[in-house]
Amino acid sequence: MNLLWRDSLGTGQLLRLVLLHTAWEVGSGQVRYSLPEESKHGTFVGRLAQDLGLEVSELVPRMFRMVSKGRGDYFEVNFQSGVLFVNSPVDREEVCGQSPLCAIDLEVIVDKPLRIFHVEVEIQGINDxxxxxxxxxxxxxxxxxxxxxxxxxxxxxxxxxxxxxxxxxxxxxxxxxxxxxxxxxxxxxxxxxxxxxxxxxxxxxxxxxxxxxxxxxxxxxxxxxxxxxxxxxxxVNDNAPSFHQSSYKVRLLENTADGSMVIKVNATDLDEGINKDILYTLRGVTQPNVSATFRIDSNTGEIRVNGELDFENTKLHEVRVEATDKGNFPLSGHCSVFVEVLDVNDNAPELTITSHSLPVPEDTPPGTVVALISVSDRDSGDNGKVTCSIPPDLPFQLVSTFKNYHSLVLAEAVDRERVSEYKILVTARDEGAPSLSASSSILVPIADVNDNAPAFPQPVDTVFVKENNRPGAHLLSVSASDPDVRENAFVSYSVVERSVGEQQPVSSYISVHSESRHIYGLQPFDYEELQVLQFQVSARDAGFPSLCGNVTVQLFVLDENDNAPALSPPGSGRGSPGPELVPLSAGAGHVVGKVRAVDADSGYNAWLRYEVQEAGTAGPFRVGVYSGEISTTRALEETDGPSQRLVILVKDHGEPALSATATVSLSLVESPQAVKWDSRQRVGSERPLVDINVSLMIAICSLSGLFVLVIVVYVGLRCLPGPEVMCGPGKATVVCSSEVGSWSYSQRQSQNLCVWEGTAKNDLMVFSPNCCNWAEKSGTVKEQELAPN
Structure with missing residues (x-):
């Protein structure tokens, strides 16, 4: 179909030039420079920092950066002077072709605060x-x-x-x-x-x-x-072919099928015969792609599409036709066919994503520019108008900046431990009918910052260790987790230093391996000196700044039977040595004396049992199994002899059991006298013990007085407000038992010895220190009496 131009060609071109100039003025950036093409590297363009109102010293701290839209890196900025200079020569014909105006758009971005400037560099042509x-x-x-x-x-x-x-x-x-x-x-x-x-x-x-x-x-x-x-x-041949018109105008859609007829031209020749026959050819083509786009039938003059028409490449084709007759001396006539290509929406939008701030640290504030996105569409009109979008429910948003530029901006805070990376699908869609779209993905990894302290699974960890442990033995292991990565999750362990007991540092008792998290005992524990060691282990990561977490470790020392019973001086003595005087008038059940012994151990290890070593030699006497009282089993008779000698065996219930012996001499008299101890003991065997002298009595009294003083001071300190004591012997697990084997626990300071001085007929089992329970409120000491013998 032949289409004719409705407007004159000159008027249309002038109107397009005016519109292009107006669009250029309206869309111009904040700063505009002019530069001749083919300027060499280093050519001065303009004082960009000064023209934008920026200080040169701010360029690096504010992350100054410059982006050009798909035109290559023709320009660079000197960060020391703020000068914009040529990085590589610009060929105007390569960049803009025959466009009346040629400019390269630059986008300048600075942070803190975020600002975006638009710079245009006009490229002036030279005769090259x-x-x-x-x-x-x-x-x-x-x-x-x-x-x-x-x-x-x-x-x-x-x-x-x-x-x-x-x-x-x-x-x-x-x-x-x-x-x-x-x-x-x-x-x-x-x-x-x-x-x-x-x-x-x-x-x-x-x-x-x-x-x-x-x-x-x-x-x-x-x-x-x-x-x-x-x-x-x-x-010869004096008439050349002649066309009806010197020029023809045709409009075609760019998607016109290959082989479609464009126009049929016709030329006439006034000659006759062979000189009148005409052959049509295409020649005089000023555009190189015309011969590849159109073809002509040499006999009929029909011009058809040869290949495809592309509005984006060429909007107007000038096809020159030559008509030549077949005379012996051929003559030619010429005409021009102008083919205007009309746009259709056959080009999808194009996306260009430039990443600037990847990966994104998880403490990046909202509003930070992550990437720049430029979109373009080679079509024109509504077919070239493009909108850009990303999926919802993401902590990012698109912000339109300039022309077809968009910024991918962080909209809300991100947490790497929750989501370590985001795959964002950017979609560009034009307004053509039907519309076309293009998509591109950008992977935004979230960089870790040290925002999580190492954490232990529980605030308190408990371990039980037998006393007399081997120095350097492994006691337990602690473990802390850190959800961060790399150095932020590399955890080292250490003991929080403090004093224990008499200003002994915790580090003198235990040590923690900084990497393996194993806790080792540096010295043997003695239950009689320390029942509970409470300390803190700190886990610190290698981030900057580093974060730490603590766990409290309660180390309970378990008692072992490593102390034999120790005999005390007789409680009924009158201060003068000699045998125990027993009146012949004593009846059955008469208490004639008492064997006292203590055991520094605890629990069963301190539960003492008294018995006559050789039961056949006890005569009319017996000893309380748990009280140690020596009493008559019947009324005494003269036939019992003037004196008796009893060997009392005292042993604990430990495994293996430890024991001591005491020899008691009894004299039968008409009136009672003081009891004299033999003071010979055996520890773990049957050999006699040394006599208990006055100095031992004084030492025991001194220790008892010191013990009472410690109790008074302890109760006073408990009543005063103060910081929580994290560890030390002040809190211990006290284990008490009854004769029937029941056990109780107390978190109060235990006493080394619990003694009841009464002379009741019932046997009294004394545990040291387990039978003493501290009242939690009053701080008084209560004694526990066990079942009678």
Missing amino acids: NAPVFSINEENLSIAESLTLPGSRFPLEGASDADFGTNSLLTYKLSPSEYFTIKVQTNEEQSKSLILVLQQSLDREETPEHRLLFPATDRGKPELTGTVQLVITVLD
Whole structure:
């Protein structure tokens, strides 16, 4: 279908230039520079920092950066001076083609606070391209005599890749009396070169004319291209084919199918016979892609699409048709066909994502620019209008900045321990019908910061260790977890130093391996000195700044049977040595004395049992199993003899059991006298013990007084407010048992010895220190009496 232009070609081009200039002024950036093309590396462009109102010292701290839209890195900024300079030469024809205005858009971004500036650098053309002819030699055939002076012959002009005045060409012809050159401008502002015959040709005089045809542009300096014209003078066929119109106008959609007819041209020749038959060809093509886009039927003059039309590559094609007759000396006629390509929505949007702040630290404040996204669509009108979006429910948002630029901005705080990375699908969609879209993914990893302290699974850890442990033995292991990664999760362990007991540091008792988290005992524990060791283990990561967490370890020392019973002086003694005097009048059940013994151990290890070593030698006497009281089993008789000697065995219930013996001498008299102890003991065997002297009695009394003083001071300190005691012997697990084997626990200070001085008939089992329970509120000591013997 033939479509005709409704507007004149010159008026349409002028209107487009005005619209382009207006769009350029409206969309100009905040700063605009001008630069000649092909400027060398380092060429000064402008004082960018000063023109944007930025201090040069702020460029690095505020993360100054510059982005250009798909045009390469033609410019750079000197961070020491703030000067914008040329990084690589810019070829205006390569960047903008024949566009009337050529500018490179730059986007400048600074942080803290975030600001975005838009800079345009206009590229001014220079005369760096010489005119070029498509052929080196052009052949023309002109009939002699029949061709009248003033006859015109179209010539193919030169092309210049420059723009503006640098592409305006002037043509000259080498001196000739037969020919001259005339430049003609048609309605579409297209220039045609006409070779004009000034006088008739004489083939016999000159059969061939060779002329130089130079084309010179108007740049400074001027550049020239030359073609040679070879004119052959013909002797016959004096009528050339003629078209009905000198030019035709056609409009086609860019998706027109291959082989579709564009137009049918027709030329006539007034000659007859073979000189009237015409062949059509395409020639004089100024655009290189025309011959690959269109083809013509040489016999019918039908022009058809050959390949595909692309509005984005070429919006207007000029196709020149030559009609040549078949005479012996062929003559030609010419016309031009202008094909305007109409846009359809056949190009999806294009996405370019430039990452700037990846990975994103998890403590990055909202509002930080993560990446820059530029979108473009080669189509025009609504087909080239593009909107950009990302999925919802993400801690990011898109912010439109300038033209088709968008910033991917952090909208809310992120937590690497919850989500370690985000895969964001950016979708660009145009407004064509039907619309086209394109998508691109950007992976945003979240970088770890040290925002989690090491944590133990429980605040308190408990371990039981038998006393007399081997130095360096492994006691227990603690473990803390840190959800951070790398050095932020590398945990080292240490003991929180404090004093225990008599200003002994915790580190003198235990040590913690910083990496394996194993806790070792540095010295043997003695239950009689220390029942509970409470300390703190600190776990610290290697982040900056480092974070730490603590766990309280309660180490309970378990008693072992490592102390034999120790005998005390007789409680009924009158201060003078000698045997125990027993009145003959004593009846059954009469208490004649008491064996006292203590055991520094605890629990069963301190539960003492008294018995006569050789039961057959006890006579009329017996000893309380748990009280140690010596009493008569019946009324005494003279036949019992004047004296008795009892060997009392005292042993604990430990495994293995430890024991001691005491020898008691009894004399039967008419009146009671003081009891005299033999004071011979055996520890773990049956050998006699040494006599208990006065100094031992004094030592025991001194220790008892010191013990009472310690209790008074302890109760006073408990009543005073103060910081919590984390560890030490002040809190112990006290284990008490009854004869039937029941056990109780107390978290109060235990006493080394619990003694009841009463002389009741019931046997009293004394544990040291387990039978003493401290009242939690009053702080008084209560004694526990066990079942009778």
